Amino acid sequence: MSGFELGGLNKNSTIAAQRRRGEGKQNRFDTPEFREANRITLDVTYMLEAPGAGSIAMEKIESLIPEVLKAREMLRRGEGDIYDRGVLMTGWQNLPVDLTKEHLENIQSVAQALSTEVDAFVSLGIGGSYLGIDATFRALTHTYFNQLTRAERGGSPEIYFLGQNMDPDYFRDTLDMLRGKRVGINVISKSGTTTETAIAFRIMRKMMEESFGAHADQLILVTTDKEKGALRTLADEKGYRTFEVPDDVGGRFSVLSDVGLVGLAMAHIDITEFVAGFHAMREISSENDFWKNPALVHAAMRHAAWCAGKKIEVVASNSTGLYWVARWMEQLFPESEGHEGHGMWVSPSLYSEKLHANGQMVQQGERNIMETFLALREHDNRVSIPRTDNNLDGLDFLVKREMDMNHVNQMVVEGPAYAHYQGGVPNMTIEIPQRNAFNLGQLYYMMEESVSVSGYLLGHNPFVQPGVEAYKRAMFALVGKPGFEQEAQQMESQLKTMKRIRV
Numbered sequence: 176m177s178g179f180e181l182g183g184l185n186k187n188s189t190i191a192a193q194r195r196r197g198e199g200k201q202n203r204f205d206t207p208e209f210r211e212a213n214r215i216t217l218d219v220t221y222m223l224e225a226p227g228a229g230s231i232a233m234e235k236i237e238s239l240i241p242e243v244l245k246a247r248e249m250l251r252r253g254e255g256d257i258y259d260r261g262v263l264m265t266g267w268q269n270l271p272v273d274l275t276k277e278h279l280e281n282i283q284s285v286a287q288a289l290s291t292e293v294d295a296f297v298s299l300g301i302g303g304s305y306l307g308i309d310a311t312f313r314a315l316t317h318t319y320f321n322q323l324t325r326a327e328r329g330g331s332p333e334i335y336f337l338g339q340n341m342d343p344d345y346f347r348d349t350l351d352m353l354r355g356k357r358v359g360i361n362v363i364s365k366s367g368t369t370t371e372t373a374i375a376f377r378i379m380r381k382m383m384e385e386s387f388g389a390h391a392d393q394l395i396l397v398t399t400d401k402e403k404g405a406l407r408t409l410a411d412e413k414g415y416r417t418f419e420v421p422d423d424v425g426g427r428f429s430v431l432s433d434v435g436l437v438g439l440a441m442a443h444i445d446i447t448e449f450v451a452g453f454h455a456m457r458e459i460s461s462e463n464d465f466w467k468n469p470a471l472v473h474a475a476m477r478h479a480a481w482c483a484g485k486k487i488e489v490v491a492s493n494s495t496g497l498y499w500v501a502r503w504m505e506q507l508f509p510e511s512e513g514h515e516g517h518g519m520w521v522s523p524s525l526y527s528e529k530l531h532a533n534g535q536m537v538q539q540g541e542r543n544i545m546e547t548f549l550a551l552r553e554h555d556n557r558v559s560i561p562r563t564d565n566n567l568d569g570l571d572f573l574v575k576r577e578m579d580m581n582h583v584n585q586m587v588v589e590g591p592a593y594a595h596y597q598g599g600v601p602n603m604t605i606e607i608p609q610r611n612a613f614n615l616g617q618l619y620y621m622m623e624e625s626v627s628v629s630g631y632l633l634g635h636n637p638f639v640q641p642g643v644e645a646y647k648r649a650m651f652a653l654v655g656k657p658g659f660e661q662e663a664q665q666m667e668s669q670l671k672t673m674k675r676i677r678v
């Protein structure tokens with residue numbers, strides 16, 4: 176049997192874009208044409224007056240406008256409950272203007288040099304020190320990136336992630352992929368003490384030192400606080416090359432800092448274009464006319480939905496790449512909003528896949544759901560649908576009407592948006608014109624601004640995550656970490672009073 180052929184297909188445009196980036200050819204993101212063609216928009220038509228309970232009236236939105244505008248002003252002026260341990264946590268707002276050309280060039284040159292030296296690059300981190308890099312990488316590159324040839328990857332090494340879970344099988348499987356390869360890593364932890372990242376780093380460091388001897392120190396990058404923490408101490412001791420997590424930028428707001436930029440540069444993603452996207456949305460977000468400001472409209476709509484009893488936000492995309500961005504949102508919103516009994520659960524979904532799973536629940540289950548679509552308008556590639564001899568599946572009409580898979584995939588947003596609205600699920604659509612770094616930058620800034628405003632509307636600090644500490648204390652007590660003896664004792668006596676039910 177001969178091999179499978181891709182008859183009649185053009186070259187994969189995702190690979191072509193990656194090759195161009197690898198050659199240092201940039202999108203001309205500074206032209207008016209590019210900006211016009213790449214402007215993220217927000218369609219809220221289906222948010223208002225959905226049938227049934229929990230409907231949102233336009234009057235509710237209008238009544239929120241003064242509060243939303245005030246929140247935005249307080250955010251800009253650094254007022255209100257937006258500090259973490261005495262530090263004003265609004266540094267993310269300034270990153271798009273504060274990042275210098277020299278700084279970006281330095282990251283690019285380190286990444287370029289390391290790229291050519293290694294076959295595989297592993298990014299170690301969890302939460303905000305992981306999700307944004309993973310999301311952006313997957314959103315902009317080929318689905319099977321590591322299985323492509325190096326040339327198809329535009330010269331990038333293979334890219335892996337560790338430290339985001341404690342699953343030994345996942346860890347071991349990843350190590351298998353690294354066997355015999357030249358490996359570089361970037362260990363990312365703002366605090367420098369996060370257990371999952373620290374354990375992954377211990378193992379990787381030991382294996383790298385055994386494999387590469389003293390040269391391992393040249394292959395290890397560290398991204399952490401500029402002065403304090405265990406990682407900073409070790410990096411200074413060993414002379415690792417380091418990058419900084421700014422004090423005033425929280426983990427989940429840090430994708431535009433060195434946290435995200437180093438890993439993205441390793442995958443040849445254009446970080447200057449990424450910055451430009453953030454910058455563009457920062458400007459749009461300074462608009463005082465509420466109805467011209469998508470971040471503020473987004474915040475008001477979500478808040479009104481929450482007030483109307485919506486407790487789950489399905490964030491659904493018709494793009495496999497953008498599904499990972501929905502996962503980034505799954506952290507940004509719940510970790511910032513889930514305080515004091517507030518907040519919506521964010522459920523990332525890839526459509527159509529999920530329409531054949533929890534789509535039933537969205538249409539007809541408990542009416543506590545709202546939905547946000549991340550609609551990719553122009554995919555990298557077009558896939559046409561062939562005619563058949565007998566039209567047994569009844570789909571020849573698509574061919575007659577010259578509709579390809581791309582056209583059907585647009586309906587994967589428009590169909591559910593209409594049907595779910597009719598079923599009492601308010602929904603909005605964030606339209607993303609194309610998969611590129613500029614658009615992702617815009618989207619991230621818009622979401623960061625929206626969730627910050629949401630903190631004011633909910634009346635609590637969105638830049639801290641005290642709830643995350645509880646699981647850490649329990650885990651440390653269980654593994655017997657020195658200093659957690661009291662917690663361990665308390666846990667033990669409490670567990671003794673509980674009747675174990677195991678079936």
Ligand code: PA5
Nearest residue numbers: 302303304364365366369426427
């Ligand atoms: O948003 C946050 O602050 C968290 O999700 C952190 O990013 C996460 O806990 C990892 O922390 P660190 O970078 O200190 O290891």
